Amino acid sequence: MWHNRSVVIYRCVDGYHSWRGSYVSVCGSSGEWLGATLRCIEIKPPVNHLSVLNEKCLHWRAEKYEEDEEVYKVTYVGSRDYERSFHDRGKRRLSSKADQLELCLNLLPVTNYSISITALSSRCTATISTNTSLTAPVVYYREFETPVPTLRLRRSPNTLDTISVYQVFVLPVEGVVMFDCSSPVSSGISIKIKSSTEYITAQIDVGHVRTDMNFTVGDGLYYGGFFNAPLENGRNYYIILRAVSQWKSTLKSSCVLWAKVKGTSYVLRVSSLCAAASIGLVALVLLGGYCFTWYGRWC
Structure with a gap:
């Protein structure tokens, strides 16, 4: 109280804060109060x-x-x-x-x-x-014009290096060829082939690819404990490139049909000069008799 006036100042209780309005009420010389218009609202996290x-x-x-x-x-x-x-x-x-x-x-x-x-x-x-969970890897590669299938494997940015491998499959064409891209793998990310004619010709840890590396089917070298055997003359083959990532019990894979070899001729190049493919195939079915027709057209 001062100079014949009374003043009341309002404050919001804990847990609330003032929002608009006047927080002061004044009683003037007439004896009437000018009411405060303060509004208190609950404090909530933004x-x-x-x-x-x-x-x-x-x-x-x-x-x-x-x-x-x-x-x-x-x-x-x-x-x-x-x-x-x-x-x-x-x-x-x-x-x-x-x-x-x-x-x-x-x-x-x-x-x-x-x-x-x-x-x-x-x-x-x-x-x-x-x-975040495991996702299917992306197959990055660059292809070259050579008598036998040759490509340059490339690492992608932020790849799952330590839990990923590239696998190269050779499938001799004998009638209908079945290939399951989602097939489970054992420790070390290796795979068991159902047919004795199908085989892995190379397994390459993605972490060992560094920036990039060249790979040629049938060069007679070992890759990841698998012998990259030369292709037999006069036989027809499909070459499939598979990328696999595995963490604990979860596995993700993606495949591309990289090449088709007829006899001793490398007749089909699936990629363009520079390609990045991620095809999550549950089962890739190759009709051998039909595919190896005029000019090596697609199935």
């Missing part, structure tokens, strides 16, 4: 119901008290159990007036992530953890 969908997209609800645009800063850090030296870090910013928000990130497979979102107006942060 980022609520944070979740990760499809192992890459963040969803959250924005708790805002005004219609103003909010700026969010998103940071993520990833690590891998089987690769101690691996770290994946990234930052994103998003400005929006919306109440329901979504932001998709480029998260890598088989990685443990910690993701934080900060609302810059309040500097409050919400954090969530997520684990």
